[in-house]
Amino acid sequence: MNAITLTGTALLVVLLGADPKKDWDPRDAGPGKIDVSGYPPGLQKYYDIYSAKCAKCHPLARSVNAKFTAVEWKRYMKRMIRRPNSGINEEQAAAIYEFLKYRASTQDM
Amino acid sequence: MTRRGHWTPCRPAAKRGAALAAALLLAACGEDLLADPRVGAQLPGGGGAGASFSSLAVNVLAPQCATSACHGGSPPAYAPQLDADVAYDELVGRPSLQASMSLVEPGAPDQSYLVLKLRGAAGWVGGIPTPMPTDYALDEGDIAAIEGWIANGAPND
Amino acid sequence: MTDRRSRPLARAPRIVAAALLLAGAGAAFAETSLLLSGSAFVDYWYQEDPAVPTRTPQGVTPATSLKVSVDVNDDLAFSAKLCAGCHTMEMEQVVLDYTPKTWFNLQIGRLAIPFGDYSNRVDPSSHAAVTAPLIYDMGQMAFGERSAMNLGVLPLPYTDTGVMLYGVRWLGPIQFWYGLYGVAGLRGANDIDWMAMRSVYTDVNGLPAAGGRLTVTISAPPKSFFGDFSLGGSATAGHYDRDEGLRYLLYGADASWRLGPFTMRGEYAARRTELDPDASYPYELVDDWFDKKGFYGELEHPLGPYLTAVYRYEEMRRVGVPLPGSIAAVTPESSMTRYTAGLVLTPAEHIFAKFSWEYTESSDFGDFQAFRGGIGGAF
Numbered sequence A: 001m002n003a004i005t006l007t008g009t010a011l012l013v014v015l016l017g018a019d020p021k022k023d024w025d026p027r028d029a030g031p032g033k034i035d036v037s038g039y040p041p042g043l044q045k046y047y048d049i050y051s052a053k054c055a056k057c058h059p060l061a062r063s064v065n066a067k068f069t070a071v072e073w074k075r076y077m078k079r080m081i082r083r084p085n086s087g088i089n090e091e092q093a094a095a096i097y098e099f100l101k102y103r104a105s106t107q108d109m
Numbered sequence B: 001m002t003r004r005g006h007w008t009p010c011r012p013a014a015k016r017g018a019a020l021a022a023a024l025l026l027a028a029c030g031e032d033l034l035a036d037p038r039v040g041a042q043l044p045g046g047g048g049a050g051a052s053f054s055s056l057a058v059n060v061l062a063p064q065c066a067t068s069a070c071h072g073g074s075p076p077a078y079a080p081q082l083d084a085d086v087a088y089d090e091l092v093g094r095p096s097l098q099a100s101m102s103l104v105e106p107g108a109p110d111q112s113y114l115v116l117k118l119r120g121a122a123g124w125v126g127g128i129p130t131p132m133p134t135d136y137a138l139d140e141g142d143i144a145a146i147e148g149w150i151a152n153g154a155p156n157d
Numbered sequence C: 001m002t003d004r005r006s007r008p009l010a011r012a013p014r015i016v017a018a019a020l021l022l023a024g025a026g027a028a029f030a031e032t033s034l035l036l037s038g039s040a041f042v043d044y045w046y047q048e049d050p051a052v053p054t055r056t057p058q059g060v061t062p063a064t065s066l067k068v069s070v071d072v073n074d075d076l077a078f079s080a081k082l083c084a085g086c087h088t089m090e091m092e093q094v095v096l097d098y099t100p101k102t103w104f105n106l107q108i109g110r111l112a113i114p115f116g117d118y119s120n121r122v123d124p125s126s127h128a129a130v131t132a133p134l135i136y137d138m139g140q141m142a143f144g145e146r147s148a149m150n151l152g153v154l155p156l157p158y159t160d161t162g163v164m165l166y167g168v169r170w171l172g173p174i175q176f177w178y179g180l181y182g183v184a185g186l187r188g189a190n191d192i193d194w195m196a197m198r199s200v201y202t203d204v205n206g207l208p209a210a211g212g213r214l215t216v217t218i219s220a221p222p223k224s225f226f227g228d229f230s231l232g233g234s235a236t237a238g239h240y241d242r243d244e245g246l247r248y249l250l251y252g253a254d255a256s257w258r259l260g261p262f263t264m265r266g267e268y269a270a271r272r273t274e275l276d277p278d279a280s281y282p283y284e285l286v287d288d289w290f291d292k293k294g295f296y297g298e299l300e301h302p303l304g305p306y307l308t309a310v311y312r313y314e315e316m317r318r319v320g321v322p323l324p325g326s327i328a329a330v331t332p333e334s335s336m337t338r339y340t341a342g343l344v345l346t347p348a349e350h351i352f353a354k355f356s357w358e359y360t361e362s363s364d365f366g367d368f369q370a371f372r373g374g375i376g377g378a379f
Helices: A003-017 A039-053 A059-062 A070-081 A088-106 B015-028 B044-048 B053-064 B088-092 B113-120 B142-150 C009-027 C192-197
Strands: B039-042 C034-047 C061-072 C076-085 C087-099 C102-112 C159-171 C173-182 C211-219 C226-239 C249-261 C264-274 C284-287 C288-303 C305-317 C333-348 C352-363 C366-378
Touching: A039 A088, A070 A088, A070 C087, B015 C333, B053 B142, B088 C034, C087 C159
Parallel strands: none
Antiparallel strands: B039 C284, C034 C061, C034 C366, C061 C076, C076 C087, C087 C102, C102 C159, C159 C173, C173 C211, C211 C226, C226 C249, C249 C264, C264 C288, C288 C305, C305 C333, C333 C352, C352 C366
């Protein structure tokens, strides 16, 4: 399989993964954000930390569209806060984790 | 005659102490690192860069490519034939059968399919990715010598 | 007589299959989670000057990556990343990651080496311009072939086989990150052979190379106008030839700062490389080493929710005797200055499109401009 075929396959996977009909919310269109208007007030504040800290090295959309369980988020967060220049201290990491754990529960993950 | 210089003042005391070499080098060699290297006069004829084709054919192509199972004999098991007496005509300016480029493009080693096969990069240009030789890597110096010969215009010398 | 070394690249598909089987088996027995992620990017490079494309990669260039991660437990994870692009298929990462403490973590395997801030943003979805900075370019710069500039200071991503110790410590709002590694090192015969770095994974001379990186980040509150400010330093050194006679030293510094919607970045990197004193050079050899060094400064800011603009100024110099076999244009002091302006469009979460204009002034190859466009996605 040459590089162009593999690239085409990967692009197809990406497009299929966008899954436009199932779970698509028009408020999620664009570069990647979450509508937290229905979230508890405390978690709405945590969204500010999440959106500021989790877009430093990659688009926020990467985490917005990741369908992880709470346990998977805990382990993933552990890796992220160990990245160079992450700027995420343990208190912020805990807040981000609480937000993502809640979001996972709303997604039935 | 210009005295040749070597970057010596910061050579690590023990070869196996490389783990601290970077930090020590930076600490001790700050002034040395700021100095640009000195270069002498340009040499006539380009300084004889690269090996001659006849030496490449005899020392590299014939023993490692022109075997009876691969690119040796007439006709060879696999094109092109790379026996020393015919290799030049089979390579220089001849189109590759696997990609839209020449096997050897005089003056352009990165545009020469032969080099891409030796470096395992033929898939880049839509060719067959299998590197040559198939089961081991050609010596770095031999590949560099072939590239140098091509960069110098691929003369039949 | 040439050593009959094996071809790891030919074994890559078997390595991938084994890695995936291992990952699958691990997931079956692990407490949880097999994660699949990846990205794809295809770009097109148009050169206005017809003389330039003869010495540059041109046209369409694809790059794809697929990564499998398995969390064995809270402290142990395995990941493997396969990349396909201009070097065909290669295992960019095969890593066992042990993370018992925030300040003490260990990676073993084929690692992504942390050199410079850009090493965190190598993925096409993580940086705004279409191309990498010249100092970190891998195969996308004009006149970058071995007989000309031989690419940048350190083409990224730099992946190597070895061990890395790393961790994070906090002092109030200041984060310190460190990484120390011992790896196989760069390889080549007379100057670094960047192509061989992607296809041969073993140490060329049995002598490990060493290096490290240290970063300091002042972490800002989330909604502050004055965002995170980071400073970093990187270095690595070793022997790159089979006979253990030729050394290299790489070092660099980087800084980044976000001010409101503006993100500013700058990096400097340099490499000193020893040369074979017995080779034949086009100039009289006085000092048997050469330097390659450069820097870039970049500004990035959004233009609304779907568009990002990026501007970059960069310089790179190669100083020292040209290599044997260099084209006649290469002189002992060769420099390039490039101006880049670009846009990134992100119409949906998974997709982005990039456009860049570049103008290059070079001392040895003339001045020229180019246009690039690309489309990609990450999942």
